[in-house]
Amino acid sequence: MDRSALHKISYGMYVIGATREGEINGQIANTVFQVTSEPATIAVSINKDNLTHAFISDGGKFSVSVLAQSAPMELIGRFGFKSGRETKKFADVSYRRAATGVPILLDYTIAVIEAAVKKQLDCGTHTIFVGEVVDCDIIADGPCMTYEYYHSVKGGKSPKAAPTHQQDQPKEPATAKKRYVCSVCGYVYDPEKGDAEGGVAAGVPLEELPDGWVCPVCGSEKSVFTPE
Numbered sequence: 001m002d003r004s005a006l007h008k009i010s011y012g013m014y015v016i017g018a019t020r021e022g023e024i025n026g027q028i029a030n031t032v033f034q035v036t037s038e039p040a041t042i043a044v045s046i047n048k049d050n051l052t053h054a055f056i057s058d059g060g061k062f063s064v065s066v067l068a069q070s071a072p073m074e075l076i077g078r079f080g081f082k083s084g085r086e087t088k089k090f091a092d093v094s095y096r097r098a099a100t101g102v103p104i105l106l107d108y109t110i111a112v113i114e115a116a117v118k119k120q121l122d123c124g125t126h127t128i129f130v131g132e133v134v135d136c137d138i139i140a141d142g143p144c145m146t147y148e149y150y151h152s153v154k155g156g157k158s159p160k161a162a163p164t165h166q167q168d169q170p171k172e173p174a175t176a177k178k179r180y181v182c183s184v185c186g187y188v189y190d191p192e193k194g195d196a197e198g199g200v201a202a203g204v205p206l207e208e209l210p211d212g213w214v215c216p217v218c219g220s221e222k223s224v225f226t227p228e
């Protein structure tokens with residue numbers, strides 16, 4: 001079996017919002033899809049360990065913010081590599097509460113969808129929540145971010161909680177400028193590409209990055225990076 005066939009499945013990039021007893025939380029998911037047209041229903045696969053899972057289970061509703069291609073890695077790191085158990089993810093982003101109370105991210109968002117859970121499918125590590133769409137809207141122009149774009153252009157990774165998580169692949173032969181991996185989130189610093197969002201030009205080795213430089217995904221210091 002060649003599991004790399006699974007990498008050929010296409011996805012988008014979304015922030016799933018949920019609420020429980022007045023509290024709000026959200027997480028990145030790539031596994032959103034439309035199930036039926038009449039009535040409009042959508043589904044998302046959520047890891048049972050995630051706080052968002054508990055909020056959707058208890059609250060019975062969720063929102064989907066469709067991310068723009070321009071969404072920065074910091075935003076993806078905040079919602080995709082940190083748990084709402086440790087950090088208030090909506091603290092300094094712009095969002096609104098929908099009629100059902102779920103938070104909807106407004107930054108770097110092209111479209112928003114609100115759904116009421118109708119069915120849950122237990123899939124072992126994950127639950128698939130199927131929700132009937134109660135409202136949806138386009139809020140900005142521009143291309144949506146795809147999962148492929150996140151991986152190939154932004155250099156992003158998927159954490160273990162993501163259903164599409166892949167074990168590390170065999171290493172490439174060493175090159176003159178070494179690539180380094182963030183031991184917290186798995187982001188790869190590739191000196192050939194630099195870190196445009198962090199103001200680092202292509203060609204700068206990790207060793208020469210300024211001391212204040214931090215991982216663009218999870219905000220960890222340079223010292224946690226190890227050679228790939």
Ligand SMILES: Cc1cc2nc3c(=O)[nH]c(=O)nc-3n(C[C@H](O)[C@H](O)[C@H](O)COP(=O)(O)O)c2cc1C
Pocket residue numbers: 025026027028029030031032045046047049050051052053076079080081082083084085150156157158159161162163
């Ligand atoms: C690119 C990407 C895709 C992800 N896709 C999913 C997904 O489809 N389902 C899921 O449960 N977690 C997914 N995750 C992981 C969650 O976003 C992550 O575990 C998050 O920290 C959970 O936060 P919470 O505990 O506040 O709910 C993904 C993360 C990234 C970065």
